[in-house]
Amino acid sequence: QKEVEQNSGPLSVPEGAIASLNCTYSDRGSQSFFWYRQYSGKSPELIMSIYSNGDKEDGRFTAQLNKASQYVSLLIRDSQPSDSATYLCAAYGNNRLAFGKGNQVVVIP
Amino acid sequence: ETGVTQSPTHLIKTRGQQVTLRCSSQSGHNTVSWYQQALGQGPQFIFQYYREEENGRGNFPPRFSGLQFPNYSSELNVNALELDDSALYLCASSLQGGVGIQYFGAGTRLSVL
Numbered sequence A: 001q002k003e004v005e006q007n008s009g010p011l012s013v014p015e016g017a018i019a020s021l022n023c024t025y026s027d028r029g030s031q032s033f034f035w036y037r038q039y040s041g042k043s044p045e046l047i048m049s050i051y052s053n054g055d056k057e058d059g060r061f062t063a064q065l066n067k068a069s070q071y072v073s074l075l076i077r078d079s080q081p082s083d084s085a086t087y088l089c090a091a092y093g094n095n096r097l098a099f100g101k102g103n104q105v106v107v108i109p
Numbered sequence B: 001e002t003g004v005t006q007s008p009t010h011l012i013k014t015r016g017q018q019v020t021l022r023c024s025s026q027s028g029h030n031t032v033s034w035y036q037q038a039l040g041q042g043p044q045f046i047f048q049y050y051r052e053e054e055n056g057r058g059n060f061p062p063r064f065s066g067l068q069f070p071n072y073s074s075e076l077n078v079n080a081l082e083l084d085d086s087a088l089y090l091c092a093s094s095l096q097g098g099v100g101i102q103y104f105g106a107g108t109r110l111s112v113l
Helices: none
Strands: A011-013 A019-025 A030-040 A045-049 A054-058 A061-066 A072-075 A085-093 A096-099 A103-108 B005-006 B010-013 B019-024 B029-039 B046-051 B053-057 B064-068 B076-077 B087-094 B108-112
Touching: A011 A019, A019 A085, A019 A103, A030 A061, A030 A072, A045 A054, A045 A061, A072 A085, A096 B029, A096 B046, B005 B087, B010 B019, B019 B087, B019 B108, B029 B076, B046 B064, B076 B087
Parallel strands: A011 A103, B010 B108
Antiparallel strands: A019 A072, A030 A045, A030 A085, A054 A061, A061 A072, A085 A096, A085 A103, B005 B019, B019 B076, B029 B046, B029 B087, B046 B053, B064 B076, B087 B108
């Protein structure tokens, strides 16, 4: 079992719609959770962090954490073509980030 | 811009050779972590350096080694290169004891032929 799993295939959303991404993690000792955005050929860019159960909103992004279910999600509201990228979910623990495989999001104008 | 710089940006080596990648951490950050990202995969943790010592290691063989210098910059060395070492190598800087936020450099793209 992988530490962080992102199982959804590529996600296509119309411009202005909501994109919904989720991941699960296996290590209950994970302390912090992050979403990174990675454009093709570039390095990961931190867009959201969440540390406690519930929702955290930052602009058009909302992260949700449920430690009991070991589940993290990311909502992107009013999706823009510039949001087209791969989104990586990461869990932090034992001095390291464990990443999922990533979900590709394509926003269609 | 994260303030984390990596060099070189691209590198081509042949199987069996050795390579050194370099990273300068963001100002104020004392910890450097290295990750390997193969095409289509998420980054995989190689190791972390804090106070010039290895402070955690992922599932990578000993031919992957590193150093951290007093100014917190770091090197990743890979000996006896294999074809599967072809990947994007990412350096991330952070503050030890924090909540785990890590900022990535632009990466070094290594191709092994």
